[in-house]
Amino acid sequence: MYVEAKRGKSRELWKFHGGLHLPEHKDISLTRPAQQTSLPKRLVLPLHQHIGVPAQPLIEVGQHVLKGQKIADASTPVTAPLHAPTSGTVVEIGDHPIPHPSGLPGQCIVIEPDGRDEWSELPLPITDYLSADTKTLRERIRESGIVGMGGATFPSAVKLNPGKPIKTLIINGAECEPYITCDDRLMQDDPQRVMAGVRILQHMLQSEECLIAIEDNKSEAILALHNLVQDDEPIEVIRIPTLYPSGGEKQLIRILTGREVPSSGLPAQVDVICHNVATAAAIADAVLEGKPLISRLVTITGEGIREPGNFQAMIGTPASELIAQAGGYQNNPQQLIMGGPMMGFDLATDAIPITKGSNCLLCPTSEELPRPEAAQACIRCGRCADVCPANLLPQQMYWYSRAKDLEKVQDYNLFDCIECGCCSHVCPSHIPLVQYYRFAKHESWAQEQERRESEHAKQRHDARVARLERLEAARKARLRKKKEALDKKPPAKKAAKPEATDKESKQAAIEAAMKRAAEKKAKQQAQPKNTENLTPDQQAKIEAVEQRRKATQESTPEHETEQQS
Numbered sequence: 001m002y003v004e005a006k007r008g009k010s011r012e013l014w015k016f017h018g019g020l021h022l023p024e025h026k027d028i029s030l031t032r033p034a035q036q037t038s039l040p041k042r043l044v045l046p047l048h049q050h051i052g053v054p055a056q057p058l059i060e061v062g063q064h065v066l067k068g069q070k071i072a073d074a075s076t077p078v079t080a081p082l083h084a085p086t087s088g089t090v091v092e093i094g095d096h097p098i099p100h101p102s103g104l105p106g107q108c109i110v111i112e113p114d115g116r117d118e119w120s121e122l123p124l125p126i127t128d129y130l131s132a133d134t135k136t137l138r139e140r141i142r143e144s145g146i147v148g149m150g151g152a153t154f155p156s157a158v159k160l161n162p163g164k165p166i167k168t169l170i171i172n173g174a175e176c177e178p179y180i181t182c183d184d185r186l187m188q189d190d191p192q193r194v195m196a197g198v199r200i201l202q203h204m205l206q207s208e209e210c211l212i213a214i215e216d217n218k219s220e221a222i223l224a225l226h227n228l229v230q231d232d233e234p235i236e237v238i239r240i241p242t243l244y245p246s247g248g249e250k251q252l253i254r255i256l257t258g259r260e261v262p263s264s265g266l267p268a269q270v271d272v273i274c275h276n277v278a279t280a281a282a283i284a285d286a287v288l289e290g291k292p293l294i295s296r297l298v299t300i301t302g303e304g305i306r307e308p309g310n311f312q313a314m315i316g317t318p319a320s321e322l323i324a325q326a327g328g329y330q331n332n333p334q335q336l337i338m339g340g341p342m343m344g345f346d347l348a349t350d351a352i353p354i355t356k357g358s359n360c361l362l363c364p365t366s367e368e369l370p371r372p373e374a375a376q377a378c379i380r381c382g383r384c385a386d387v388c389p390a391n392l393l394p395q396q397m398y399w400y401s402r403a404k405d406l407e408k409v410q411d412y413n414l415f416d417c418i419e420c421g422c423c424s425h426v427c428p429s430h431i432p433l434v435q436y437y438r439f440a441k442h443e444s445w446a447q448e449q450e451r452r453e454s455e456h457a458k459q460r461h462d463a464r465v466a467r468l469e470r471l472e473a474a475r476k477a478r479l480r481k482k483k484e485a486l487d488k489k490p491p492a493k494k495a496a497k498p499e500a501t502d503k504e505s506k507q508a509a510i511e512a513a514m515k516r517a518a519e520k521k522a523k524q525q526a527q528p529k530n531t532e533n534l535t536p537d538q539q540a541k542i543e544a545v546e547q548r549r550k551a552t553q554e555s556t557p558e559h560e561t562e563q564q565s
């Protein structure tokens with residue numbers, strides 16, 4: 001198949017297996033340009049908005065933050081930092097409902113805006129990016145928290161480090177899922193931003209060719225970008241047939257290049273890297289203005305919404321506030337879907353925040369998008385396999401997922417399933433096939449995680465045992481050395497004194513002590529007594545006392561004397 005491309009050249013396009021022509025429902029939200037939204041009352045920012053390790057808070061409750069300030073990050077390679085979308089106070093760090101198919105809550109930073117919308121100091125713009133080295137640009141993209149905004153949310157800086165030259169850069173503007181129009185709106189309203197990002201990506205990867213792929217139902221977007229491409233640029237805007245899911249990465253590579261990404265492989269293996277148009281625009285903001293990723297375009301649509309459209313929403317804005325800005329609900333809608341009708345998932349509440357990967361909030365009525373009928377037994381019709389764009393065997397995957405035979409379901413290339421929903425859509429038995437695959441993937445990841453953790457624990461245990469053994473061996477070696485050293489050393493001779501000398505010394509000490517005692521006694525005897533040298537008067541008094549004592553003794557009866565004594 002050949003199509004008209006830039007500069008009148010024809011370009012060969014390929015077909016992928018399966019796919020579906022679906023009612024588009026795109027007009028509902030395309031009637032007016034994208035609108036700015038007012039400042040929300042609270043912003044709820046999940047720490048895990050990307051594929052990889054969740055970011056960790058860098059701030060505390062009660063702290064005042066400025067717009068664009070980094071508020072969470074992690075040091076692992078596959079992660080993305082988080083920035084405050086406006087200035088305000090951090091009022092909470094805790095679990096809140098988040099947009100996830102599991103419906104489980106996740107850790108979030110909650111900011112109460114102060115209304116001033118005051119920017120923090122931003123890094124300097126890299127306007128001359130052609131002179132900047134790739135590492136500097138990658139670091140800027142990483143620090144700006146940019147992830148794939150087409151829904152994959154893989155950190156863009158990691159994707160931009162393929163470790164080898166890449167021949168083809170593909171910019172994905174296909175936006176193939178019904179209802180969603182935010183990429184179309186971005187290309188129509190802000191084509192310069194998109195093209196600026198495309199050129200930065202082209203420079204970073206030094207690719208031979210850059211192909212911007214847009215489905216042929218978006219003529220205005222095609223024209224808007226086409227008009228900005230210079231003749232001497234290796235960039236082409238390619239109009240591709242509208243067929244769901246042509247925007248799937250592997251499907252788009254197949255359409256544009258005819259190359260097949262191997263099972264469980266990456267596009268870089270076939271010399272291709274893909275980025276979404278919104279990601280390209282965010283990269284332009286980061287490099288040329290130093291602005292981090294703090295807002296995105298979101299389609300609010302469906303018959304259940306009063307004034308559908310596209311809205312520039314701060315990351316963390318509650319869905320309920322965004323829906324209120326789109327005029328609120330109408331027609332008694334039956335459900336609220338995050339994403340489109342094919343790949344989106346039901347939300348239990350509208351009290352969930354917009355994240356970096358949220359491209360659409362769909363609110364259909366029951367007539368518009370009837371609930372699937374009750375599932376019946378598989379009749380082995382094979383329709384699911386006919387439409388599968390990944391060329392899988394959905395029926396077999398269903399059986400093994402249902403039986404929880406995870407090994408077997410992986411043998412059928414479960415992880416090549418892009419969860420496009422084509423198989424479920426055509427299944428005459430109304431089996432919710434994608435839900436089985438999601439469950440099987442989740443269980444397989446959990447098992448793998450458990451296996452890694454126990455392997456890690458075993459490695460830690462083995463390392464500890466080895467360390468203790470080393471320490472014990474070292475201790476024994478030290479003792480042995482010490483003993484050997486002692487054995488070699490001649491015994492120290494004691495300064496033995498002859499026994500006779502000891503005795504002599506004791507005897508001498510005794511004699512010296514006796515001598516000292518004798519000298520002391522002689523000295524005492526030599527001292528004058530207090531009855532010597534008396535005056536005649538003193539002598540007379542003493543004699544008088546003596547006579548009185550004698551007289552008393554003679555007059556006292558004997559028994560009294562005895563008692564007194």
Ligand code: SF4
Binds near residue numbers: 380382385426427
């Ligand atoms: S389409 Fe449904 S009924 Fe038909 S083979 Fe697949 S799972 Fe079975």
Ligand code: SF4
Binds near residue numbers: 384387388
């Ligand atoms: S959901 Fe998976 S199995 Fe079903 S059609 Fe899409 S890729 Fe194939």
